Amino acid sequence: MLFSYLLATGVTTGALYALVAVGLVICYRTTGHINFAHGELFMVGGYIAFSMHVLMHVPYVYALILAVVSSGLLGLICDRAVFRPLISAPPMAMVIATVALSFLLRGAARVIWGGLGEYVPFPPIVDPSPISFWGIAIFPQQLIVVASVAVCMLFITLFFRSTRVGKTMKAVAESPRASYLVGIKVEKVYALTWMLSAALAAVSAVLMAPLTQLTPDIGFGLLLKAFAATILGGLGSMPGAVVGGLVVGICESFSAGYISSSLQEVMAFIIIMAVLIVRPTGLFGAPSAREV
């Protein structure tokens, strides 16, 4: 009984971590940089949806679309303002710049939205009465999360495999120089990457908002869990990120349930440190040519 509940929770939160992690991986694969502000993009996307749906009473679907689009725009702005100027700088510059960006966004969110998300929660999409699934009670929102994540993953895989844009992004990921020579507008691809990454973060936020409360500080913790997921799966591997996300979610859930609830917060850190020390390439990662 406990086991099934823990598994259900683990899979739900794991699916969310997976989606956020995939956004991170897309950015990393194409540009070679990790965006330390990714968690804050998630948080801002969530707040934009919150503002629209809860404060301005925009219908849910429109709020979702608007939030995703706004997030994409924010991603574009970040590309222009932060990423583009630092393309050829050492990785340290990008890391610090994105850390600075994360604080910028966090501070701005705190000023704009303050404690609002705690007082007025984000309502669930459908009637929240629990439904019984093989003997355990699950909130419909949890099912929606898992289903949505699966659908997103499907879209993303198709995107990269079959569409022209997707293939272009893959080409840039392989070799920016070669892509440039072939006439691909590398800068546009980078911009697109940031937009896509931010949009994915917003989708995850909207899915998760009814299950947790929205505060300006959730970004950072989520970022670390997404890192744990990507590193576990192998930095640069999308299926790896998904598996990694599920593993992190399940580990958190089981350690909280069977050992101690305080382990939940620290599980992601333990995973990060363990993986980086023991097997930095993760479970699925190939030793990437993008060695830093």
Place this chain on the structure above:
Amino acid sequence: MKKSICILYSTLLVAGVALQPISASAQDGITSTTIKIGTMGALSGPLAPIIVPQFNAIEAVFEEANAAGGIHGRKILFVREDDECLPSKGVGAVRKLIHEVKPFIIVGGGCSNAAIAQKPEIIAAKMPWIITAATADALSEPANPYIFTSMSTAWSETYGMLQYAIDQGKTRIAVVWQPDAWGKARLEPLKEALKQKGITPIAIEEVAVEPSDLTPTALKLKSLNPDAVLMLLYPKAAVPFLRDSAKIGMQPLSIGGSPLVEIDLMAKGAGSADAVKNVRIVAAPGFGVDDPQVAKWKERIEKRFGDRFNLYHLFGVAGGQFAVEALKRAGPNPTREKIIEVMSNLQTTVDVYAGPVKCTPTDHQCHKTLGIFALKDGRVSGVGSTTPTR
């Protein structure tokens, strides 16, 4: 050349600073037309949403007093310093207040983490301090001459919560708590209270401060079959707890403290009014935020500050009114010693509490009458009051 310029400038700077008069006014903070009152609290950072409303409410009370002519003809000036709820910033804030701003008294301070660092400085400076929302027992115990609190303290709320459970005939009592400074400051007195009443709790469960899912905790408790759960939690944790407990069909009498008094919002977060049907809150205020008794403050504060009126404003109103009353009774020529004497013997009513605010020379924990709340017909309603004793 550069070096000499450097030395010249530094000397000038030092001289300029040195020549400032070292003020030693007879009574700091009081002029013929103003009384300066200071406060320190988290104006920035994660705890700002809890602290800033309090200060806004205190200011609203002071503005009302000023509009009525002030206190013995003097208007109150309210000065706020930020301490981000951290000791390092807290020491800076309190020193700036004491040595640079020099208020007459300090009303406010909200955060235990910073307050524990500020307490020694306040005592050393002999500065009267009315604490309006920090509940840590360590701040007002043992009683010292300078520190008063107009907020119920941790022990009184936890004793009150336990007493309520006992009064309802519950014997299988479980405790859930959050492992932060606030939660810890509640768990200790609760354990004492349990011991005093000879009750062994069937479980003491720790939950994360910001959990997304508390089904495991709810399951653990369900298997132990409690008839009452004492929630030493803030809404961030209480809402998932109530939601997930309802989900698995475990809904014993669930008793919470002051931070959970907005039961209607918790119901929204937990999904429905059904999830909070067995929730009772033993809290410092005497009235819910929608109660007509406090409507005047709600309207005034929302208009003046644009805040959404919440329970933290209530604590500010209480502290502000306590201060104003004390200042009035201290007479037209107040000194710090005088106001301390007044406060040590003060009994007065404030608009937001169910009972009087009463201090004695040996007991500076001035608020003991707590309200009991439940959700009735979608509104937070008072269903009683209690005055816990130890």
Place this chain on the structure above:
Amino acid sequence: MAAGVLLIALVPLFLSPYYIFVANLILIYIILAIGLNIVLGYAGQLSFSNGAIFGIGAYATGLLRLDYGCPYWLALPLGTLTATVLGILVALPALRLKGHYLALASIAFAQSTIWILVHWDGLTHGTSGFVLEPVEFSLIGLNSHAGMLYLSLAAAIVCVVMASNILQSPVGRAFVAIRESEHAASALAIDLTRYKIYAYGISSLYAGVAGGLFVGVVGAVVPDQFGLFQIVLQFCMVFVGGVGSLWGSVVGAVLIISSQELMRGFQQYQEFGFGVLLLVIILFFPSGIVGFLKLRVGGWQEPLRHYFKARG
């Protein structure tokens, strides 16, 4: 430097305990910033763990004083030693990590440290932290505030001089070589491991001293004090002043702490403001103030590398 020392030494005579406190904080952060600069700016290791080591130093010194009856003059060096040893131990597994892997691992370590400080209740007093008695300096006739200030001043002077010497020695040159290119450095038979350990060791030592002084000045510690904002603040100091420049750290610490205090009226914009500041520095002034001055004011002695080109 002499002018600065004179300035600070005179503070307790003329200014209130508030200014003594601010000056003391500045000194502590100078030490922290120099330590961070050594590992970040000189040895080029992108490590975010300085805040955690700072915390360990503060806790070690504080707990030795509080729970084990050590007088402060003994607790401070012991606490520093604890922080240094732990800092080196923790750095060992991270030696072969680079770039954002190192950043990630160090952030994870820093967060875990806070978690331990919070949850190892029995040792650390948990989330509510602890309070200490003020440090007594009556033996040398000073009150606690002035005494701590002069102690911090002495420590800061020692740290600056020591750092200056190290950086001008072969060790310092090895650091710079590692920063510029690890491959080239190892080709020059520089033992990467050994020098990286030196860098981490020195910065841990500095962070440990700063932590011990911090607990003496503030008199209270809580785990929240040493989170991510702490390290971002330190990064701001290093970059504003000039990464890779010793005096840059000093300038950065003075400027950042002063602006924090001056900006007390605009508290809610603090996070936003420092984020913007750091971003602007990285984008437009990557070599910080010192780098800027070096271009404009002739005759700057310090061998400051033009650390990286932002508009390449």
